[in-house]
Amino acid sequence: MVKNRLIQNHIDSGLLHTHSFINGQWLDTGMDTLTVYSPIDQQPLINLSQVSESQITSAIESSVKAQQKWKKTPANSRREKLKKWLALIEKHKDDLAQIISLENGKPVSEALVEIDYGASYIDWFADQAIRIKGDILVNQNNQQIWLNKQAVGVVYAITPWNFPNAMITRKVAPALAAGCSIILKPSELTPLSAIALTTLADKAGIDPGVITLLISNHAEQVSQQIMADKRVRKVSFTGSTRVGKLLCQQAAKTMKRTSMELGGNAPFIVCDDADLDLAVDAAIAAKFRNAGQACVAANRFYLSQTIATTFTEKLVQKLKDLFENKTEQSLIIGPMITEQAKTKVLSWIEAAIAQGAKKVYTAKCRNDGQYLAPTVINNISSEMALFQNEIFAPVIAITHFDKLSDVIAQANNTDAGLAAYCFSQNLETITLLNNELEYGMVAINQGSLSNAIAPFGGIKDSGLGREGSDYGLDEYLDLKYTNLVI
Numbered sequence: 001m002v003k004n005r006l007i008q009n010h011i012d013s014g015l016l017h018t019h020s021f022i023n024g025q026w027l028d029t030g031m032d033t034l035t036v037y038s039p040i041d042q043q044p045l046i047n048l049s050q051v052s053e054s055q056i057t058s059a060i061e062s063s064v065k066a067q068q069k070w071k072k073t074p075a076n077s078r079r080e081k082l083k084k085w086l087a088l089i090e091k092h093k094d095d096l097a098q099i100i101s102l103e104n105g106k107p108v109s110e111a112l113v114e115i116d117y118g119a120s121y122i123d124w125f126a127d128q129a130i131r132i133k134g135d136i137l138v139n140q141n142n143q144q145i146w147l148n149k150q151a152v153g154v155v156y157a158i159t160p161w162n163f164p165n166a167m168i169t170r171k172v173a174p175a176l177a178a179g180c181s182i183i184l185k186p187s188e189l190t191p192l193s194a195i196a197l198t199t200l201a202d203k204a205g206i207d208p209g210v211i212t213l214l215i216s217n218h219a220e221q222v223s224q225q226i227m228a229d230k231r232v233r234k235v236s237f238t239g240s241t242r243v244g245k246l247l248c249q250q251a252a253k254t255m256k257r258t259s260m261e262l263g264g265n266a267p268f269i270v271c272d273d274a275d276l277d278l279a280v281d282a283a284i285a286a287k288f289r290n291a292g293q294a295c296v297a298a299n300r301f302y303l304s305q306t307i308a309t310t311f312t313e314k315l316v317q318k319l320k321d322l323f324e325n326k327t328e329q330s331l332i333i334g335p336m337i338t339e340q341a342k343t344k345v346l347s348w349i350e351a352a353i354a355q356g357a358k359k360v361y362t363a364k365c366r367n368d369g370q371y372l373a374p375t376v377i378n379n380i381s382s383e384m385a386l387f388q389n390e391i392f393a394p395v396i397a398i399t400h401f402d403k404l405s406d407v408i409a410q411a412n413n414t415d416a417g418l419a420a421y422c423f424s425q426n427l428e429t430i431t432l433l434n435n436e437l438e439y440g441m442v443a444i445n446q447g448s449l450s451n452a453i454a455p456f457g458g459i460k461d462s463g464l465g466r467e468g469s470d471y472g473l474d475e476y477l478d479l480k481y482t483n484l485v486i
């Protein structure tokens with residue numbers, strides 16, 4: 001059944017393996033199969049075979065061996081191989097976008113943006129491979145202190161379904177640039193992008209064992225086995241805070257380094273002196289990317305009382321222009337990843353309305369199956385589930401504020417600390433918000449934060465470590481200090 005549906009979409013069959021990739025080989029396991037469904041129509045796309053316990057053992061062994069060689073591969077050659085991978089991704093961009101769209105549901109136009117975003121990490125980290133540098137300090141006795149950065153070793157990377165391409169390149173590229181090997185476990189909901197990217201990495205000449213791909217929907221068992229192995233020196237995870245905390249507990253047993261990119265609950269604050277047209281455009285960018293299913297998605301909208309009505313009217317008008325009267329081809333918003341995801345958000349909306357919130361807009365567009373039409377809810381209060389949880393759906397939840405000090409306190413009143421968005425034309429207001437908001441990333445007068453040269457990451461329950469930038473590269477490097485007397 002399987003390949004047909006993908007091939008019907010004219011996807012290059014060379015990108016469609018059905019097994020795990022270990023030590024440079026696509027291995028059939030004969031194990032039970034994992035069926036991947038498309039959230040667009042809930043129909044099966046492909047059956048994959050799942051990795052076995054003994055294959056995970058050999059995967060770790062081959063990763064250890066490959067890393068010993070890869071770390072000694074000249075940085076320039078690591079750079080070139082990453083650039084070849086990048087060129088192949090660019091060549092197969094349309095196929096890769098189709099794959100993302102089928103398995104994740106986002107429209108192809110949006111999937112193409114993800115490919116560029118993902119590719120930008122490879123491009124940037126490939127160049128940084130030749131710029132990893134040390135330092136020499138001199139101590140009080142005139143002794144030299146040498147500082148060297150060395151690859152951490154074998155990395156275990158667990159990637160999510162919401163950006164099935166870019167979240168892989170954001171981990172694999174810095175790991176390989178630093179001289180690490182990587183064992184990749186993509187979400188069982190979207191493993192096809194991982195398969196296609198791994199195929200292209202292999203074609204690019206990245207050595208066997210440097211990238212390992214494990215296909216399984218037994219995430220817990222796979223992780224337990226890998227996390228218990230002391231030869232695996234780091235875990236990098238993007239996903240829920242609950243799983244991130246479990247992984248940190250497991251990592252403690254063998255003292256693995258951890259990078260945790262976890263959930264958010266981003267405030268979107270519009271002050272009375274904000275440029276409202278700009279803020280509306282930014283709200284749409286920050287909320288509707290991937291149908292709201294992004295950890296940096298704007299979650300709680302705080303509008304100054306004085307501009308709340310005008311902002312909401314402008315927002316609703318813009319949503320009508322964007323989402324209504326679209327043909328299937330010009331749809332710009334995809335479905336929820338699962339039926340449960342949609343049901344959960346609908347129950348939060350229902351509860352909020354029962355508690356006094358008001359639905360001010362539902363777009364007249366697809367709302368069937370796993371699609372959820374963009375919705376705006378006003379008069380939200382802090383005890384409502386819609387405000388306390390990461391919505392992860394195209395739903396804008398609005399409340400109002402009078403005083404800046406109040407909105408700062410409310411915005412910080414959450415365990416999350418990933419991203420915050422603020423809109424004001426006043427430098428003093430902006431400075432205050434930037435200083436007081438307890439978040440790893442703050443966007444001022446714009447709706448986007450994601451960029452390969454910026455350190456992406458959060459504080460508090462939103463995680464540990466950074467991805468992107470030299471700070472992101474340092475996550476894959478150990479600092480060695482040598483005290484030298486000559």
Ligand code: SIN
Nearest residue numbers: 162238294295296450
């Ligand atoms: C995420 O949602 O996990 C990442 C979003 C991004 O990179 O912008």
